[in-house]
Amino acid sequence: MKFTCTQENLNKALSIVGKVINKNSTLPILNNVLLKTEKGMIKLSSTNLEIGVSYYIGGSIEEKGEITIPTKLFANFVSNLPSGNVEIKLREDIVNIKCNGYKTNIKGIDAKEYPLTPKLDIDPLFKIKNSELKKALTQVLPAISSSESRVEITGVFMNLAEISKNKLTLVATDSYRLAEKTLKLEKKNVAENFQDLLGDIKSVIIPKETVQELVRDIDEEDNLVEVVIAEGQILFKFGNASIISRLIEGKYPDYKQIIPTEFRLKINSEKNKAMKAIKVASLFSNISNNSVEFKISVNSKNLEISAETSDLGNNNTKIPVEIEINKDVTKNETLSKDDNLSIFYNHRSLIDGLNSVEGDNISLKVNDENSPTVLVSAKDSAFIYVIMPIRV
Helix, strand or coil: CEEEEEHHHHHHHHHHHHHHCCCCCCCHHHHEEEEEEECCEEEEEEECCCEEEEEEECCEEEECCEEEEEHHHHHHHHHCCCCCEEEEEEECCEEEEEECCEEEEEECECHHHCCCCCCCCCCCCEEEEHHHHHHHHHHHHHHCCCCCCCHHHCEEEEECCCHHHCEEEEEEECCCEEEEEEEECCHHHECCCHHHHHCCCCEEEEEHHHHHHHHHHCCCCCCEEEEEEECCEEEEEECCEEEEEECCCCCCCCHHHHCCCCCCEEEEEEHHHHHHHHHHHHCCCECCCCEEEEEEECCCCEEEEEEEECCCEEEEEEEECEEEECHHHHCCCCCCCCCEEEEEEEHHHHHHHHHHCCCCEEEEEECCCCCCEEEECCCCCCEEEEECCCCC
16 A cells, blocks of 8 residues: 555544544454545544444555554654655555655554444435534534433434425433424435335434534535435445444433423523523532522513522522513413512533523523423524423
8 A cells, every 4th residue: 555645634534533432442453543545535444333434535546555553643643744745655564654754654453353334335315414414413412311221312313204394303312401403404405215215214313422423523514414324323424524323222202292382481581691690600509409590570570590508608690581471371370470480400401501592592481390491592493402490
């Protein structure tokens, strides 16, 4: 193997494929990156047996070949090279690298020992703009569960049941909060034979690590991501990169039943004012449950956000809000300006929700102290964030 490429392209490729390396792997070769010539280009690949990442770069290829190289050493060396062309030559298991006066030899391991990454040689089920997929995954990512006790909620649920309507839904939950994003696909970007491609598949669950990798690697441009789904695997192809991942087995919970459809009160606020008040209150929050209190007075023009602990003290902040009473729901109730609600929330979950919701203004839809609260924004009606109050 012998080829020449630019330091910039090689460095970018290594920065992308190097992120999935599992330093604790019992297979030493998984600490290596697979370097090979393929289809007239230079391909770099890595895997941790759960996710496989590949990236293609252009270059001048004189001799074909393949080898695996210790990723960390290779990446650190390349990142410190000056701009310009890098010449890489393989002799037996030694990789010789030259660039503007820099020269090194790195011992590799035969590529035949590297685990094979599954290939999904079928048509994409759908295509979606980079920016739209990245934004949607970023919005739902914070709500993914980290607990291994319920594996089925440690990923993003992708509902494909309405693909015939060019509609895609992404959901994440950790049982205490839930994020749902609905995406509208362009008809031309959905495969005409989508039913044949899907078969009996109605939904899939994408692992959290895969979602994090996608959020890191997908750029903000409006190019298209191709999504290929097969039994147990999902493939994302964008630009020169591709990410293939196993899917989580199991049945995702029927999350729709926990989202309220009617609300007694709707609290409208500026997002930044709410965010600052919650962050200040969190400084005095009980570390056992991270709670902050929302005191809502019907017909008031203020929302009171507070926290108190015996060893730190207390904080109380009032922010201007508009409180709307849903008369269709409260028609049999007598609400006066003296009626109050006191609801406790986990401040970290609240802040995650506010960061995920777009726009300068947000709305909290509330029923009572024990029912789920829904956080929405008029700017992005396709996204909702549900948070459960906590008991203190």
